[in-house]
Amino acid sequence: MNGKLWAGSAIALLLLLVALAGPRLAPHDPNRQDLASVRQPPVWAGGAWRHPLGTDSLGRDILSRLLWGARVAVVVAVASAAISALVGVPVALVAGYARGRVDTVLMRVVDVWMSIPAVLLAIVLMAVLGLGLWKVVLAIVIVDWTRFARVIRGEVLALREKEFVEAARAIGLHPLRVMVEELLPNLVPLIIVLVSLEMAIAVGVEALLSFVGLGVQAATPSWGAMIAEGRGYLMVSWWGMGVPMLALIVAVVGFNLLGEGLRERFDPRLRMAA
């Protein structure tokens, strides 16, 4: 195991636990406003233990909102990465295995998709679809399935020239079986790497959408929305923006390290270079 893999797995595991247990760990109701104690500082900056990470401009407990926000981030990350893979991998298999005209058409579609900047496409989709957690997931899938399609199709093109695939074809295996039984198992490491990297991207996109008010519904605590709310009071209470931003950075860097660590683990060539 390399350092990146250790750090990445630790952070990912921690996030997963927090997402599962978050609601039980949270000391307060994340949406309960207390106008008598707004913008209380965190404990290390002179605050009380009642609100360990302080409160926001409506007196809501930041720790509780952070824990609930972790749940949103993890659900979006896992769901959108998994579904993007479920859409992109079959397209890649068909395009790479069939080659020729099918491949050309599918890859042109991917090109067109990718010529609209991802962030812009996600924002447009959210504006049309409306707010909500699962709509964020849908928007990310519609934008990012192309990532899987393109990268994995390249790998399929290389794999299909190998002897074992040729042998499977020679004994008359149905193309579908060649794809699922011969090609797919060899793609698993790459898919796992792409899924982890996609989780990092998805967490970032969800935060970004919630930051501009086009993400999850207002009542749902989300790191992006917390950053946006805290931004207005930056000069009087930096923790309102600083705390959720730190959580976001740790999460995206964690998933990214996990993906890169896995890639180095799976690909001996990269291990040599690193």
Added chain:
Amino acid sequence: MSVRFLLSRLLLAVLSLWGVSVLVFAILRILPGDPAVLMAPVGSTVQDIERVRREFGLSGSWWAQYGAFFLSLCRGNFGRSLWLQQDALRVILERLPATLELAVTALVLATGGGVLLGACSVWRRRSWLESGAVTLGTLGIAVPNFVWGLLLIVLFGAILQLLPISGRIAPEYEAAEVTGSAVVDVLLRRDPAALGSVLAHLILPASALALPLLAAVFRTIRSDLLGALGEEYVVTERMKGLGEARILFWRVLRNALIPTATLIGVQFGFLIGGTVLIETIFAWPGIGQLTLQAFQYRDFPLIQGIVLVYAVTVILSNLAVDVAYSFLNPRVRLVS
């Protein structure tokens, strides 16, 4: 050979443009959510919504709607902006130079900074410089643009109070736009104080936009250089008595630039997309800022136009990279 290659690339670009028009059309009409309802003011009656539907060509079959949409696009008619009550394309083209200025500056920063940092990290291995650069490479690629933007605002705007955090130029230097690029404008005016103000306004948003790409360039250059240092030609150079720095910066770095050029071409679209958030955070008057404003006014004709213009920018820059690449690397020309 070369002409055929260029023609095929051009054809591909045109095909992509057509594809984007289909995609934009589809997003606003086929997804759940009725655009007529979204565009009509809150509290509209059924009759009002029907009127909106007729006015914006949202009635009839999809085929007929797309035909009308495509024909008006061909005539350069993107419709009227609901919010600004002006021709949508004109509004967008007025603001496009600001976005391009920001994006090109970020591209220069990312390329220059990434190459320099990559080369230096290999030159001075096992130093604070290398570990610092590697950390920046890891953070830069993972942390989204808008978070970098906010961090830079906090650091340079709020804590150090060194740099301005919004707009393109200080109000006292403001003058009528000539070229659309504020940098070129102040250069033409030969006003050093105004130039300073423009550059001070440009540096933070451009850096925030550049950091993810800078990290990507840094990593490509670094891994290329590390790989190349064991190559035979490097050993030969060493035996010839060339200094380590000279080999690295003159011989090896040159070879690493071609893969980097490809990376930059691929990533430029990503960088352009980042302008939506960065312009909003830094109040930069380009089409990125316009995007989110257009959403607040449910200005779908304007949004449609912005998406198309963004896509055209990306497709044209990809085309430019393909052409430039074919000149740099003759093998590509022959294969295609």
